[in-house]
Amino acid sequence: MNESEFNIIKILVFAFYIFSFLFSFRVARLREIPKYMKRFLLYLFIGGLMAAIYLTTIFFEAKHNMAFFNRVNLISLFFHFVFLSLFIIKIISDHNGGGFRIMYILLLGLSMGLLTAILNDFCYNTSAVSFCLSSFLLVLFCLFYYYNIFHNSPTIMLLEEPSFWIITGIFIGMTLSFPMIIFWDFLDLSLKKPTKRLIQSFANIPYIIMHIFFIKAYLCLLNKPKKLSYL
């Protein structure tokens, strides 16, 4: 496989993200959507912009300037981590009647740790440690969400709850990407470049799965019974 064919795979992956992004517009048009969903849509919008920058980088810069590509990647990673972890904590907090301030302090500490790892990766022109750490922490937040759900009274209709599907998407996406990054280091030593690029394209599979769950969350919102209006 040559360079442009790999790019086509990546473009296809991004096309799927864009499809998911466009699908979210249908949700944005709804009159009544939960507050957390509005924030999530804003996140998607900013994430979409970042993806556009990422794509541009691949086409014009990455070939010649790997350091620049890596930095865009790391900034994007930090944004995704902060938003997604805040999102999960807010959902947990809402389920518990607004408490859990300690979680925000914990998040601040963890963000600082991640930031240190990112700065370190900046210097060594890599992103593996930051990616691993970010995925691991998000998985921990997701597991805490599940624990919280089981610990409280089961009043939520889980299969009809958009936040559940979004967090499950994050959980699966992050849990899958975590070993893939580790495997990547293991494979990196001996594989030929085309094989490595092929496996690299596998790294997008977790994110595709994550977006499938996001679409399921949008469907839950779209299929919610609408209130009758006499106006």
Add this chain to the structure above:
Amino acid sequence: MFAEQTEKIIIFIVCCCMFIMILIGFIIMMIYRYQLKQQVFFKSMKDLVIIHENEILQSQLEIQEQTFQNISREIHDNIGQKLSLAKLSLNAVGINRSDKDNEIMSDSVRILTDALSDLSDLSRSMSAEQILHNGLVSALEYEVAQLRKSGIFKATLITRGNMLYFDRQKELVLFRIVQEAINNIVKHAAASEIFLELDYAGEVLNMSIKDNGKGFFEDIRKHAGIGLLNMKKRAQIIGGELVISTSPGNGTTLMIKLPSQYETNSPNQHHISR
């Protein structure tokens, strides 16, 4: 070299697939367990609501019964006594009266006698003592006798099978349901015949109250006031089931099915009719 790379890729893919399977399994298991927990939770909530409703209704019944007792005692001990005294006083008035006065006096005594009799019936009907001392059948016989006494209704009571003895409180609730049903017939049904049947079939009492009145539409029954609903709930409280069947022009039948815990072998076939 190529074989080694292929092997690594295969290992990689297999590991990824296994990991995905494990994750999907975890999610499915979690959803399944959550739903089981949710089912148990909803069931317990439903039970709590039913218990709460029953407790409220039980309290209402107790308050109502207490009020009936108070009114019944007041009628018997106070109003009844005063009216009896008034009647005695009227009878003791001297004999030097005109014929017109005599007529007025005797009319007054007759009205007082009727009032005393009505009050006595009312007091007896409201009192729970009749049920507590004589049992359900005796109390129903009295109600039927009262209906026949009015001269408006042809009332019939039939009992079949080996009589079962219920808890007195249950019998009291059952009796109040019958009273409310009769009251409804008298007020709304425009009926001329009322038929009460107590069928002791094994360990179950099937009671029916029929009338030949005008009946009503199913829709009206669904949106009916709290009267019918209360009767149903009362029946539920004592472990019974109440079913109403009616249609316009065909009268109304009210069926109560009540299983018993206590059974006796005292055979009794009782028939009271006008």
